[in-house]
Amino acid sequence: MRILITGGSGFLGASLARELLQLPAIHLEGKGTGPVTEVVLTDLVAPPADLQQDRRVRTVVGDLSQLLHTQALQLKGIDAVVHLAAAVSGECEANLDLGLQSNLQTSLNLLQAARHQAQQPVFVFASSVAVFGAPAGQSLPDSISDTHQPIPQSSYGIQKFMVEQLVTDFTRKGLVHGRNVRLMTVSVRPGKPNGAASSFLSGMFREPLAGQACTVPIPAHTRVALASTDKTMQGLLCALSTPTAQWGPSTAVNLPALTTTVGDMAQALKEVAGSDVAALLDWQVDPKVQAIVSGWPSQFDNDRAKSLGLVADTSVKSLIQSYATRHPHAITCTLTF
Numbered sequence: 357m358r359i360l361i362t363g364g365s366g367f368l369g370a371s372l373a374r375e376l377l378q379l380p381a382i383h384l385e386g387k388g389t390g391p392v393t394e395v396v397l398t399d400l401v402a403p404p405a406d407l408q409q410d411r412r413v414r415t416v417v418g419d420l421s422q423l424l425h426t427q428a429l430q431l432k433g434i435d436a437v438v439h440l441a442a443a444v445s446g447e448c449e450a451n452l453d454l455g456l457q458s459n460l461q462t463s464l465n466l467l468q469a470a471r472h473q474a475q476q477p478v479f480v481f482a483s484s485v486a487v488f489g490a491p492a493g494q495s496l497p498d499s500i501s502d503t504h505q506p507i508p509q510s511s512y513g514i515q516k517f518m519v520e521q522l523v524t525d526f527t528r529k530g531l532v533h534g535r536n537v538r539l540m541t542v543s544v545r546p547g548k549p550n551g552a553a554s555s556f557l558s559g560m561f562r563e564p565l566a567g568q569a570c571t572v573p574i575p576a577h578t579r580v581a582l583a584s585t586d587k588t589m590q591g592l593l594c595a596l597s598t599p600t601a602q603w604g605p606s607t608a609v610n611l612p613a614l615t616t617t618v619g620d621m622a623q624a625l626k627e628v629a630g631s632d633v634a635a636l637l638d639w640q641v642d643p644k645v646q647a648i649v650s651g652w653p654s655q656f657d658n659d660r661a662k663s664l665g666l667v668a669d670t671s672v673k674s675l676i677q678s679y680a681t682r683h684p685h686a687i688t689c690t691l692t693f
Contacts, residue, residue: 357382357392359596360434362420362466363441364397367545368482368588370404372438373397375589377410383597384478385533387435398429399441421462424469431469436478436596439466444552445486445648448512459515467522471531479532480595481523482539483608485581486513488653500653502610502660509651520608527606535595536608540583544679546686553648557582560618561625561676564636567688573642576619579654583613584669584678594664604660612658612668614675624672629689 359376363369376382376392383389397403398416407413416429420441423429431437441462448455463481470477489509490496497504508514520536527534545558556572557580563570583591591611595603603609626634658668669675677693679686 357384357387357390357435358394358396358433359392359436359438360396360398360431361438361440362398363439364395364415365399365401365403366440367547368542368585368592369397369399369438369440370407371585371589372440372592373403373407373413375593377412383599384435385600386476386478396429396434398423421457421465424462424465431473431477434470434473434477435475436480437466437470438480438482438592438596439463440482442482442516443512444550445484445510445512446551446553446555446645448515449510449553449648452511455511455515459512460518463519464522467526467532471526476531476533478535478596479523479526480535480537480592481519482592483516483520483536484513485538485540485610485613485652486510487517487520487538487608489513489651496653499655499657500610501657502607510648524606533600534606535598535603536606537591537595538608538610539588539591540581540611540613542585542588543582543675545585546679546683553645554580556645557618557621560621560637561679562686564625564633565629565676565679565687565689565691567636569636569638571638571640572618572622573640573645574618574649575641575646576617576622576639578618578646578650579615580618580621580649581613581615581652581654581656582669582672582675583611584675585682586678587612587666587669591661591666594666598664602664609660609664610656610658612661612666613654613656614669614672615655616672621672624676628673628676628691628693633689
């Protein structure tokens with residue numbers, strides 16, 4: 357099986373590539389079951405060294421839209437696409453044109469390339485909970501169901517929802533086997549902060565555990581929906597490998613979420629790493645970030661995900677433990693679970 361991952365050098369893309377390369381075999385709709393023979397990673401930069409050294413990995417570096425336009429990246433023979441590449445929420449709100457080009461036009465170009473393959477490829481699109489929102493003067497329901505109508509309140513959310521609809525339409529027309537999955541905010545992401553409004557939801561663990569301060573830009577009572585890397589990988593692999601008859605409608609699946617508050621996250625950090633580490637959190641409310649993050653839903657019923665065998669993380673401490681297991685060298689303090 358040959359699988360393309362866009363955004364393949366990023367944290368999620370590289371993590372998914374490693375998961376795929378460890379599988380003895382994978383089922384892909386319309387392709388049957390077989391081993392992963394090639395993983396194609398495309399991104400603006402080269403992937404981590406361990407992936408470059410795997411003979412089954414092929415790297416195509418450059419702007420995705422340009423690579424498709426010049427045909428430097430071709431989808432001939434590709435059995436599945438996992439589309440992770442995107443400009444993030446804060447960037448899209450600050451720069452409309454960047455979001456429209458990176459998130460909407462490039463996604464359409466990728467779908468157009470996928471539709472011309474001899475056999476329908478599986479096309480997994482990583483959407484976001486940012487597709488949900490409430491107009492001014494209204495509020496979200498206490499819990500979001502799989503059938504709740506998205507009403508995005510940010511450029512990023514609108515762009516993600518538009519691509520969901522394109523994937524659904526291409527699937528309806530028999531051009532791809534589309535799978536839209538709405539990812540929760542992944543915590544804890546390794547590495548440096550990015551331009552996402554939700555970046556601090558990883559930083560408030562990652563930085564203190566490395567002995568560094570982190571600014572928390574929203575009030576402690578704010579509720580958020582989180583998922584570990586482990587659970588996010590399970591969701592993406594499920595979308596890739598589940599037969600269409602079991603996957604169900606081509607509308608999006610909300611992946612499972614752990615609902616918590618930012619204050620509870622800080623308390624879990626204190627219990628696991630101690631008061632001195634938790635004291636590295638610097639609470640400074642940023643109204644712009646607060647407006648974006650507090651507009652996202654925090655509670656989901658996830659019936660469809662549960663029917664596919666997917667479950668949420670059990671606690672905030674389990675998020676920290678997952679991170680510590682995957683990235684032990686990024687932690688400079690003693691943890692107690």
